[in-house]
Amino acid sequence: MAAPATPVVTDGELLTRYLGGDERSAAELVARHTVALARYLAVQGAPDEDLDDLVQESFIRAFRGAHGYRSEASFRTWLLTIGSNLLKDRRRQAARRNVIRLVPEVADPAVDPAGEAEAAILADRLQAGLGRLAPLQREVFLLRAHEGAGYGEVAAALGISEGAARVHYHHAVKRLKQWLSD
């Protein structure tokens, strides 16, 4: 007779347990979502050397603000928006100190003759385009196109209507397509 499957604890339940004082539940949530969060921040151009700190601080903000979590959006989607806002804050602070460039440099194809330059150039141009989008458009685009979130979930995570999410996504795609083809 097969052993009964271990029930999977949902993210929401883990968060509830954390709020009840269970630190191990927080550690489990970190284990589940660290790579996805780091990947989401990196695709927005977060420097490698800053990723560890950004990921840690995002989780800290999430757990300290856990009472504000609404279950209409998944924990991951909510966490990713926290990470994006943190990245935005850090860039704003750095911009005031005139330290960090907001737009990544475009790869020089002459440096990489192997042909992988095309992918790097495309990635750089996309990140430059993402940097030029209005923050809300960028967030909607990434949650939808990169994370595959539905419009309802995007709307719930960002505190906007589903209709507004559709509008933002449409305009983001239109602008990115135009910038890539320029």
Next chain:
Amino acid sequence: MAERLNDELPEELARALAAADQRAAASAQRVDPAAVAAAVSAALRRPAVTARPASEVGWWLRVAAAAALVVAGSIAVRAALQSGAPVEAAAQPSALPLHSAAVLDSVADSAGAWVMASLEAVPVSVVDSAVSGSALLLEDLSEVELRALLQAMESTEESQ
């Protein structure tokens, strides 16, 4: 039959996103979840640092920016009324058939999307550093950013 919005990405954009994601995945692999968990647990055991006080931006500037938003929104609605456009529908994207790309394009002219358009008229470096992902928080704007936002609104108001 109404034009359907193609939710699939254009080919070049899809390739660019895939390339960016591939690079991001390599970066993410260098982050150690166990180390993150330990650091987060340690931080959560410490008392939270009190939020820093509100920016030094004069209160009058925030009030002026908020008033400008209200006035400019009213002007946009009045302009739409005079043009005979269905303001109520135009101001509420959720009431429109948003499967149509043509409708989505027209929403950009509506009162409801006016603020977004005004923000996008401001240099991206200002907006990106100022606007949160979920709401426009005037308290987050520096004096320079607020002045830029007001200027953008005033220039749009003059063109009405």
